[in-house]
Amino acid sequence: MARATGCNLETIRYYEKIGIMPDPPRNTKGYRSYDDAHVRRLKFVMRSRDLGFTLEEVRGLLGLVDEQSRTCAEVQVIAEDHLTDVRAKIADLKRIERVLSDTVARCTGDAAPECAVIDALLEA
Amino acid sequence: MARATGCNLETIRYYEKIGIMPDPPRNTKGYRSYDDAHVRRLKFVMRSRDLGFTLEEVRGLLGLVDEQSRTCAEVQVIAEDHLTDVRAKIADLKRIERVLSDTVARCTGDAAPECAVIDALLEA
DNA sequence: CCTTGAGCCTGTATCAACTACAGACCCTAG
DNA sequence: CTAGGGTCTGTAGTTGATACAGGCTCAAGG
Structure with a gap:
C-alpha cells in the first residue's frame, strides 16, 4: 500500500x-x-x-x-473553519514577507560589519 | 525578565x-x-x-x-534563504486556499448527505 | 511568630505528525 | 546456502515550546 x-x-x-x-x-x-x-x-x-x-x-x-x-452542512462547517485558518496563516506570512524583504533590500551585501537585518532585529 | x-x-x-x-x-x-x-x-x-x-x-x-x-554578506545569505522559505510557504497555502474555497463554494450547505468537499477528497 | 500566597527552582512529561532506528523474523533468487 | 530485501514490534528522536510536580524562598498581614 x-x-x-x-x-x-x-x-x-x-x-x-x-x-x-x-x-x-x-x-x-x-x-x-x-x-x-x-x-x-x-x-x-x-x-x-x-x-x-x-x-x-x-x-x-x-x-x-x-x-x-x-450532512453537507456538517462538512461545510469543518471546511470553512479550516479555510479561515489557512487565510489567517497566509496573512501572517505575508506580513513576515513584507518585513523581511524590506529589510533585506537595505542590505548592502558587502564585507562591512554593518547590516540592516541585524539592526532591525536589534532595534527596540 | x-x-x-x-x-x-x-x-x-x-x-x-x-x-x-x-x-x-x-x-x-x-x-x-x-x-x-x-x-x-x-x-x-x-x-x-x-x-x-x-x-x-x-x-x-x-x-x-x-x-x-x-559581515553584512553573511547575514544577507541567512535572511534571503529564509525569505525564499517564507515565499514557498505562502505559495503552498495559496494553492490550498484556492482548492478549498473552490470546493466549499460548491457546498449546498443543506441537510443532504451529498457534499462537494467529501466528493473532492474521495476522488482519485 | 505564624500563615498565606506568590514567585522561583529543577526535572520530567506532553503536544503534532511523523521519522528513524534496533532487533527479529520471513521469503525469494542465485 | 547465503545474501538481499521485505516485514514485524516497539521505542526514541524531531521542533518549539508548554504544563505540571514537588520543593524552596520571600514579603505582607494578623
Whole structure:
C-alpha cells in the first residue's frame, strides 16, 4: 500500500496506531493485507492532510464519511473553519514577507560589519 | 525578565537550556539575575522567531552578532534563504486556499448527505 | 511568630505528525 | 546456502515550546 499510494510505510502504521486507519487483517505470518477500501481511505487521508487539515480534522471528516447520516452542512462547517485558518496563516506570512524583504533590500551585501537585518532585529 | 519582555517564563529557561540564552549569574539562593544585555538578547530572539526564523537560524544570527567580524554578506545569505522559505510557504497555502474555497463554494450547505468537499477528497 | 500566597527552582512529561532506528523474523533468487 | 530485501514490534528522536510536580524562598498581614 505504501508503494501504491506513495505514503511512507511508517506513516501508514502510525495512522493505524492512532486509529485513523483500521487494523487490517493479517496473513498467517502476521503480515498486513490491504484491499481497495483501505487504499481509498488512505488516499482520502493523504489528500486531506495535503490540504492542511490536522489529523483530528481528518478524523472528524472520516467520521462523517463513515456514517451515512452525515450532512453537507456538517462538512461545510469543518471546511470553512479550516479555510479561515489557512487565510489567517497566509496573512501572517505575508506580513513576515513584507518585513523581511524590506529589510533585506537595505542590505548592502558587502564585507562591512554593518547590516540592516541585524539592526532591525536589534532595534527596540 | 519574563515580565519585561512578555516572554513566557518557561520559554526563557528553555532557551537557556538549549544554549540560545547564556546561563545567567545566580544570587546566593540560586535565583537567576538578568541585566540589560540579557533583555536585549532575548528581544532579538523574540523578534527573529516572530519573523519565522527557526531557533537554529536564530543561533546562526546570534553567532554573527557575537563575533565582531561578521559581515553584512553573511547575514544577507541567512535572511534571503529564509525569505525564499517564507515565499514557498505562502505559495503552498495559496494553492490550498484556492482548492478549498473552490470546493466549499460548491457546498449546498443543506441537510443532504451529498457534499462537494467529501466528493473532492474521495476522488482519485 | 505564624500563615498565606506568590514567585522561583529543577526535572520530567506532553503536544503534532511523523521519522528513524534496533532487533527479529520471513521469503525469494542465485 | 547465503545474501538481499521485505516485514514485524516497539521505542526514541524531531521542533518549539508548554504544563505540571514537588520543593524552596520571600514579603505582607494578623
